[in-house]
Amino acid sequence: MKRRQFLRMMTALGASSATGMLLPKQSVASEADLEVVLAAVKDRIPVLPGQPTGVWRYQGEVIKGDPGQLQNLPNSWLGPTFRVQKGQRVRIRFRNRIPQESIIHWHGLHVAPENDGHPRLAVPSGEEYVYDFTVDNRAGSYWYHPHPHGLTGYQVYGGMAGLFLITDKEEQGLGLPSGAYDLPLVIQDRSFDAQNQLVYVRSPMERMNGFLGDRIMLNGRADRKVSVKGGAYRLRLLNGSNSRICRLAWSDGRMLQIIGTDGGLLERPLQVPDIMLGPAERVDLWADFGDMRKDSRVSLLSIPFRSGGGHRGMMGRRSGLVLGSRYELARFRVVSRGTGPSRPPEHLARVEKLVPKDAVNAEHPKRFLLEMRHMQPTINGRTFRMSEVAPDEMVRLGQTEIWEFVNTGGMMSMPHPMHIHGLSFQVLGRSGGPGYRFLDEGWKDSVLVMPGERVAVIMRFKDHKGMYLYHCHNLEHEDLGMMRNYLVRDQ
Numbered sequence: 001m002k003r004r005q006f007l008r009m010m011t012a013l014g015a016s017s018a019t020g021m022l023l024p025k026q027s028v029a030s031e032a033d034l035e036v037v038l039a040a041v042k043d044r045i046p047v048l049p050g051q052p053t054g055v056w057r058y059q060g061e062v063i064k065g066d067p068g069q070l071q072n073l074p075n076s077w078l079g080p081t082f083r084v085q086k087g088q089r090v091r092i093r094f095r096n097r098i099p100q101e102s103i104i105h106w107h108g109l110h111v112a113p114e115n116d117g118h119p120r121l122a123v124p125s126g127e128e129y130v131y132d133f134t135v136d137n138r139a140g141s142y143w144y145h146p147h148p149h150g151l152t153g154y155q156v157y158g159g160m161a162g163l164f165l166i167t168d169k170e171e172q173g174l175g176l177p178s179g180a181y182d183l184p185l186v187i188q189d190r191s192f193d194a195q196n197q198l199v200y201v202r203s204p205m206e207r208m209n210g211f212l213g214d215r216i217m218l219n220g221r222a223d224r225k226v227s228v229k230g231g232a233y234r235l236r237l238l239n240g241s242n243s244r245i246c247r248l249a250w251s252d253g254r255m256l257q258i259i260g261t262d263g264g265l266l267e268r269p270l271q272v273p274d275i276m277l278g279p280a281e282r283v284d285l286w287a288d289f290g291d292m293r294k295d296s297r298v299s300l301l302s303i304p305f306r307s308g309g310g311h312r313g314m315m316g317r318r319s320g321l322v323l324g325s326r327y328e329l330a331r332f333r334v335v336s337r338g339t340g341p342s343r344p345p346e347h348l349a350r351v352e353k354l355v356p357k358d359a360v361n362a363e364h365p366k367r368f369l370l371e372m373r374h375m376q377p378t379i380n381g382r383t384f385r386m387s388e389v390a391p392d393e394m395v396r397l398g399q400t401e402i403w404e405f406v407n408t409g410g411m412m413s414m415p416h417p418m419h420i421h422g423l424s425f426q427v428l429g430r431s432g433g434p435g436y437r438f439l440d441e442g443w444k445d446s447v448l449v450m451p452g453e454r455v456a457v458i459m460r461f462k463d464h465k466g467m468y469l470y471h472c473h474n475l476e477h478e479d480l481g482m483m484r485n486y487l488v489r490d491q
């Protein structure tokens, strides 16, 4: 055996023992339905007129299975879009070719801890991490992004993110708009310097508030124009911004027809004039362009709202796009004659309802205070320690619990989009906030908690034991340590 081979083998063995997986470095007979090499690379892509923009992004290649399950987005920094079927086994070989440690989190997926992308699993530049899991979530719009501690905001901002779309038999039976009529829309904000290069956090204040870019990008591109045919579309929106919150509404005043949220389809379509969409939240809209004339236009906007506390006064003042002001997210132009109006199915999907009486702590929900302490965002006064778990962060396999996120409010308070790894939860209710419409329906994995607001969620810890994360998905807050472990233990 040559020395290089030996070293490589030792690395593979080391990685295996660390993750508890015993995978051969080269899988001769992979049992996966889909096997993908997903590399994080430095790249330069055309974003604005003139010089190309330096980005860090994911590049993917199918090495086993249907190549059509991985869709690349040309001239975008976004990683390839996965399209997988519930029940498929996927193996993903993450190759880290950026000059920082990294690891991928499959946002919203119900996977074992070794597949969840905890920062303790981050691999150095030049190394590989192998994920191997069976897709267990219901149909929905999930996504993936890096999760190394202290570097997540920087890497996501640089371009590292992509969609992971799951379908299942129930969804397929509905005949929802598909193919070109199933349109993902990833909303992110970015700032550029005079040389077209990305500008990130410039001051401690910007880090503490969360970074806001001065322009909205759509699907990893500067062009927000979308050409649509005169029919019904399924628009899958992801707020992939580091900290920006949007309040979605149509420019012509029509209602938003919400058919799905983070964890897939609702039971029934929901009609609302507007909805708040925090970082990491997803919403699936039924968009009907069927009664519009050729060449007519309509836009998805973010409309005004107040984010409260210190956030409102400070955030966005330096950026050209003040948080809570009115601006355009996407502009649709109808390029062919309409096929007439259409409506989503009245019944979409079965949603099992979790109820408080199933929770072991229904009388005493766990309370998590979200608080700024001396410029430091904290959860119950704590910040992230790589393998620390407090007594109130331990739960039992198979049990159902209620957690309450309490944004303490006050002068310095800010919105905190809270995300729990490894599962989907349901929102039981909220109180004390500004009273906007929030995305609280269906299965969720991220929920916006506004200043002064208290949000109760219910969840079941099933199938997997081990350590997961819960944290603020304002990525600057997360990197500052507004993140904690929770541990699922034996019954």
Ligand SMILES: [Cu+2]
Pocket: 377, 415, 416, 417, 472, 473, 474, 477, 478, 482
């Ligand atoms: Cu936060």
